[in-house]
Amino acid sequence: MVLNAVEGNPAAVYFQLAYEGDRGLAIRSASVEGAQSAMIHEYGDNQGKREMMEALPITLSKGTELAFEPGSRHVMAMGVSPDLKPGGTTDVTLTVSSGKSATFPVDIVAAGEVEEPED
Numbered sequence: 001m002v003l004n005a006v007e008g009n010p011a012a013v014y015f016q017l018a019y020e021g022d023r024g025l026a027i028r029s030a031s032v033e034g035a036q037s038a039m040i041h042e043y044g045d046n047q048g049k050r051e052m053m054e055a056l057p058i059t060l061s062k063g064t065e066l067a068f069e070p071g072s073r074h075v076m077a078m079g080v081s082p083d084l085k086p087g088g089t090t091d092v093t094l095t096v097s098s099g100k101s102a103t104f105p106v107d108i109v110a111a112g113e114v115e116e117p118e119d
């Protein structure tokens with residue numbers, strides 16, 4: 001999770017995901033411990049401008065591997081607590097269409113430690 005250079009602005013969360021379940025499903029929502037809300041974002045074209053938008057449901061089937069990475073899909077965390085500091089960790093939870101969820105820890109880093117796309 002990369003904190004925003006401006007405290008209180010959204011932070012972006014990046015990770016690799018591999019799905020090995022037999023049943024196909026879709027990621028419905030994300031939440032981040034210590035953030036008031038979270039959304040899954042991807043980049044799309046808006047009248048010739050590349051910008052972030054809410055992602056369509058992400059489908060998973062056995063063997064799916066996905067990268068949440070700068071310039072691509074990511075979890076955007078809004079209302080991040082000042083208690084989340086570089087060097088710490090927090091938990092990300094992904095909830096899927098069946099209602100099941102998976103929670104995993106992510107490292108927290110300061111803005112600028114991961115290359116972000118230009119706005």
Ligand SMILES: [Cu+2]
Binds near residue numbers: 042052076
């Ligand atoms: Cu975003």
